[in-house]
Amino acid sequence: MPVSHALEADVLWRQDPELADVLLGERERQSSTLQLIAAENFTSPAVLAALGSPLANKYAEGYPGNRYHGGCEIVDAAERLAVERAKALFGAEHANVQAHSGSSAVLAAYAALLRPGDTVLALGLPHGGHLTHGSPANFSGRWFDFVGYGLDPESGLVDHEQVRALARAHRPKAVVCGSISYPRHLDHAFFREVADEAGAYLIADAAHPMGLVAGGAAPSPVPYADIVCATTHKVLRGPRGGMILCGGDLAERVDRAVFPFTQGGAQMHTIAAKAVAFGEAATPAFAAYAHQVVANARALAAALSAEGLAVTTGGTDTHLITADPAPLGVDGRTARGRLAAAGLVLDCCALPHGVRGLRLGTAAVTTQGMGAREMAYVGGLLASVLRGGTDPVSAREDVRELCAAFPPYPR
Numbered sequence: 359m360p361v362s363h364a365l366e367a368d369v370l371w372r373q374d375p376e377l378a379d380v381l382l383g384e385r386e387r388q389s390s391t392l393q394l395i396a397a398e399n400f401t402s403p404a405v406l407a408a409l410g411s412p413l414a415n416k417y418a419e420g421y422p423g424n425r426y427h428g429g430c431e432i433v434d435a436a437e438r439l440a441v442e443r444a445k446a447l448f449g450a451e452h453a454n455v456q457a458h459s460g461s462s463a464v465l466a467a468y469a470a471l472l473r474p475g476d477t478v479l480a481l482g483l484p485h486g487g488h489l490t491h492g493s494p495a496n497f498s499g500r501w502f503d504f505v506g507y508g509l510d511p512e513s514g515l516v517d518h519e520q521v522r523a524l525a526r527a528h529r530p531k532a533v534v535c536g537s538i539s540y541p542r543h544l545d546h547a548f549f550r551e552v553a554d555e556a557g558a559y560l561i562a563d564a565a566h567p568m569g570l571v572a573g574g575a576a577p578s579p580v581p582y583a584d585i586v587c588a589t590t591h592k593v594l595r596g597p598r599g600g601m602i603l604c605g606g607d608l609a610e611r612v613d614r615a616v617f618p619f620t621q622g623g624a625q626m627h628t629i630a631a632k633a634v635a636f637g638e639a640a641t642p643a644f645a646a647y648a649h650q651v652v653a654n655a656r657a658l659a660a661a662l663s664a665e666g667l668a669v670t671t672g673g674t675d676t677h678l679i680t681a682d683p684a685p686l687g688v689d690g691r692t693a694r695g696r697l698a699a700a701g702l703v704l705d706c707c708a709l710p711h712g713v714r715g716l717r718l719g720t721a722a723v724t725t726q727g728m729g730a731r732e733m734a735y736v737g738g739l740l741a742s743v744l745r746g747g748t749d750p751v752s753a754r755e756d757v758r759e760l761c762a763a764f765p766p767y768p769r
Contacts, residue, residue: 389761389767390757391757392736393703394720397719400595400726401597402638404634405595405596408597408631413627416429418430418624419622419624422435437456440453443637444632448580450586454601454604454612459589460565461488464587465620466615467602471532471584472531475503476532477503478505479507479533479558480492480534481507481508481516483708484508485507486707487537490563491506492506518548533561535560539717541671542671543675546577546583549562560584562583563587566593570651572648573645573648573651585602588601599629651724652674655719657733661734662679662740668715670682670715678717678719679717679718681715681716682713684713690706690709697740697743699754700757704718727764728764739753
């Protein structure tokens with residue numbers, strides 16, 4: 359653990375040992391198990407430092423130069439830095455960095471462009487759409503009329519013919535392209551064409567691939583979408599939070615949709631941490647990291663396929679993999695529990711043919727320094743645990759040994 363964090367932990371231990379014990383327990387969990395959840399990563403010590411900075415104390419409703427509270431001169435500089443770095447990193451005319459999460463960013467995008475009752479075309483939830491893409495339990499499903507397109511059940515790829523047909527039939531006000539479990543690059547030019555034909559806005563929900571976009575390892579939706587929503591964690595390796603990119607013509611509508619319409623005071627410590635992450639993502643080292651994330655995902659997908667799991671679409675273009683463990687004799691939920699007992703932490707997800715499968719990601723393990731050789735080892739261990747050839751308790755020790763060789767925060 360970095361010296362500064364060790365000192366902070368010591369202060370917390372003396373003041374609140376009960377909570378300090380919880381934090382230390384989570385640090386031990388992260389350091390001794392494999393984090394294969396596609397939406398998670400390890401931030402840098404610099405990002406953590408910004409999150410724990412005095413900027414956490416400042417109330418700053420509004421935007422730089424136009425706040426509702428006094429004393430914002432310093433935090434204004436932090437937000438301006440984050441905005442300029444985001445615009446430069448992604449080639450966008452405007453960036454809003456105040457969104458508290460990816461869901462908050464999508465909510466603001468809808469608020470900027472839509473009215474309750476408008477029709478929206480998005481990937482259906484059973485095919486990998488997000489909660490904000492029309493779930494009845496979410497604001498999106500309650501406020502808007504969502505029409506879901508799907509994936510081809512054989513290839514696992516977006517059914518472009520269905521997308522076009524549904525857009526022509528329903529004439530949506532907005533088309534959303536994005537998924538929480540799609541392992542291939544989306545064709546943003548195609549979605550732009552469909553949206554234009556329907557007279558609709560195009561919203562790209564790029565929460566998962568945006569870090570790869572920053573590193574030049576995935577195509578950018580920015581030149582095609584009216585609004586791009588993203589998270590700042592995942593592959594981007596920043597703090598948990600959201601951001602919105604758009605053209606100058608929509609800048610005022612987007613900003614007003616974030617504040618005052620959907621959020622109050624900005625979290626200035628998080629915005630400062632976003633600025634740090636954007637700066638890190640603009641370096642050659644991050645570009646190399648992003649490409650290694652993809653290389654590792656492909657290596658892991660190949661290993662899983664060789665072990666008998668049914669990897670959807672036959673592989674991946676991104677950081678994530680989806681696979682059906684049924685050929686090994688287990689369903690997705692059972693597999694997730696068995697792997698968790700072995701220290702292999704991952705998620706379940708919906709698969710094109712209507713079953714629950716596994717979703718894995720390589721962002722965190724790549725941050726730890728693992729490569730293709732480790733991915734082959736992890737794929738073999740995972741399959742052995744699912745087959746019953748390796749006891750989860752025994753596998754847990756193997757995982758602990760691997761993690762010790764690649765600690766997320768070397769002392």
